[in-house]
Amino acid sequence: MKKRGLLNGIKVALLAAATALLLSGCDSSSMIVLDPKGPVGHTELKLIILSVVLCAIVVIPVLGILVYIILRYRDKPGNKAPYQPDWDDSKTLEVIWWGIPIVIIAILGVFTVKGIHTLTKPPVQNAKPITIQVTSLDWKWLFEYPEQGIATVNHVEIPAGVPVQFELMADGPMNSFWVPQLGGQEYTMPGMAMRLWLQADEPGTYFGSGANFTGKGFAHMRFDVVAKPQADFNKWVEKVKKTSPAMTTDTYANLKKKGLSDVKYFSSYPKDHFKKVLNKNGGQYMKMNDKKKDDSQFHEMKDMEDMSDMSEMDMDHN
């Protein structure tokens, strides 16, 4: 029995040490998912909190019951607790524990479905959204601004308070585009353009990364999202247009080669570039396959009439 005491002692000491270390690591400012800076992230955080609370309603009492039962019904001499070896059925109890999870899942389900539909729409209706086309490459991120005509690598700037429609694709392996403080991620796929709405409420620099493994350089696929007031953003665009080189087909061919890249800025890029790369990777098959269109479902990858819209959006390129 002495040994048991020793074991328990070690257990307690280890748990205490672990908790202390854990807390030291839990500096809340670094929990970026729990510290959203935009409406999309906030919607998701609310669901996270709701699901934690609903689960805790079941988990915590059950843990308590478990401890109570183990203590009370140990097989010790002189234990006076009732012993009923043949008691193995109770309709009432079973109805209760089929019922409780059903109710909880029903509540959570309703909020989940609402949340899914909320996130397919622009986060705010009163501002004109901007579009940024994102291409994941081996192993860097290319951002093209169809309305502004500029492009960047591994760095993206957005106007604060404005919904941003990211159009995502991959020219290489699949990846996933994730800026935790602005909201959840969406995959980038070759030949399929997908959409993700994000928005920053306040100026700031937000951490972004690739979330789906793409090979050797995957760990280095980081980028910053810099949100600025609209006026500053416009100035930044002007500056890039004036001071940066143009992205040519050759530049892109070099960029596409496997390897890492620094932050880069381009004052322009070839016309219809996003669409061409998409089609080169088989985008035309998606177009043929899909006739449906439902404007309310921006998360949908199908929705191929977007692709034809895109040429219009690209009109103002130089």
Added chain:
Amino acid sequence: MIDKIKDFASHFFVTGDPLIYGADVSIGLSMVAIFFVLTYFKKWGWLWREWLTTVDHKKIGIMYIIASLLMLFRGGVDALLMRAQLALPNVHFLQSEHYNEIFTTHGTIMILFMAMPMMFGLFNIAVPLQIGARDVAYPFLNAFSFWMFFVGAMLFNLSFVIGGSPDAGWLAYPPLSELSGSPGVGENFYIWGIQLSGVGSLASGINFVVTILKMRAKGMKMMQMPLFTWSVFASCVTIIIAFPVLTVTLALLFIDRFAGGHFFTMLHGGNPMMYVNLIWMWGHPEVYIVVLPAFGVFSEVVSVFSKKRIFGYKSMVFSLMIISILSYFTWVHHFFTMGASANVNAFFAITTMAIAIPTGVKVFNWLFTMFRGRIRIEQPMLWTLGFIPTFLIGGATGVMLAVAPADYQYHNSYFLIAHFHQVLIGGVVFGYLAGIYYWWPKMFGFKLNVKLGLWAFWLWNIGFYVCFMPQYALGFMGMTRRVYTYGWDMGWGPLNLISSIGAVLMGIGFIFQVWQILYSIKYGERDTTGDPWDGHTLEWTIPSPAPEYNFAIEPIVKGQDDFWRMKKEGIVPMTKESEIKPIHMPRNSGIPFIMSWFWFIAGFGFTFGWTWMIVVGLLGVAGSMLARSFTKKLDYYIPVEEIKETEAKFGRLV
């Protein structure tokens, strides 16, 4: 010529890393050691007669468990290497490619070459005994299943030193796993290692479904079967539907790689998302395939060690079957963020959450089995009690992940990693360990040492929480899975260090278990009764270890927990001399062993694209089949005298 050979060898053998040279040396040394020991003790004949050619389900079960423990070691070393690399920011212990190979092999090995065989090991050991059968329905096929798993695992592991390991993740998403993303042979090793062992898994699934449906003792109705047997049934039905999907998926990927197909490349009309759908149509049910039998083990253990009947037997059976069906309607939750429409995501979010309902019911039933019982905390029960809190938290985080919009934040992050390790270690590994501790005396005739077992249990448990709780937080801090390094700027360092410490604790726990086994072989408490735990089911009515024919006289069952009923009625299971009849048994065969190694040769040929080798391998397979079809002596009878002698030795003859 010499240059050609040199050039070939430099591509063929993996070189350039001290870890790999270390592996080369240790593989070489252990082969020499095994060879030496077997020769010195003149054990080659014994090995061949007793093990390599056996069709006895109990021996096959033991071989499965030994192989899976070896794979647990290999997968565990992989895990520790990864945790060493991630312990601190900017560590340069492993290069990116090497790290990628390690997490790919860690995942593949743990699921397919550790969890699956450990599960089949328990099936083999317990199911025929629980239902009062003398063997499985197809003993020859059973041996073939084992050897196919074994050669598949060997082929996969060979990639570490020959040709290079796969490095596209354990589910090998294209286009990364296509030739464009992974030009080496690593992915071929992955495909063929899994294909070969997958044949074995599918055959085992069929074997046990038939065994359970057709081989039950007289009088045992389906609704009287022990819950472990029910869980095996649920799991095997799921295997039969899921594994063909895996086979086809990997075959299509291989055609893409080998013959220039375009099933999963967008060019020429394929679609990588189709692969992702298909692989998860297998992959999600797979999770339930491995966890359902663990639920079965817990049900047996909780009831026996609470000295009580299982609470809510009918709803336990119902929930097992409903989980196995629901498991087919949740696969899309693995890629909520891959652009499915809102309604599709909503459907799969709800079905995924719905799985929590029957699973939750099981937890309540286990709790109320203990309620008003008498709880003995022996080793199997200890692991069951350790499982409940772990699985509750894991289940809760599973429900959190099922909330699709929230999943956009968790997806591919360390939150997900923490969740699935929590359910797979807390549910599956703890469950199988409970099962191994529970049936160990039945397998080998002695109990495992309790003191060492306690050390192992606490190290595993504490290590588990220390390792994975910080990973939930890391997910919230934006750390994504499969990154091989990170900088100081993210603040991920401290939690990763804690997590690595936890992994080391679990590793030490495993060492304690190895020690426990070795120690107990010599000093473990012998089980002379055949019923060391005061069990409820038929396997405890026979001696430990069970004789070759299991039951000298086939039992006739009168209800659920039949042995418990017998004990209450004061019936002692003895063998009446007058009732003994000769027992019909299958004859040993070397063909499963030989045929599987020909499959290995063919698989190796496919991996490297060497036609001559493929031909040799497939001809050998065909030859083995022919040889089997011309084998006349497939069975034999154990004479009455021999049975009497065996039963008398156990003191069972009256």
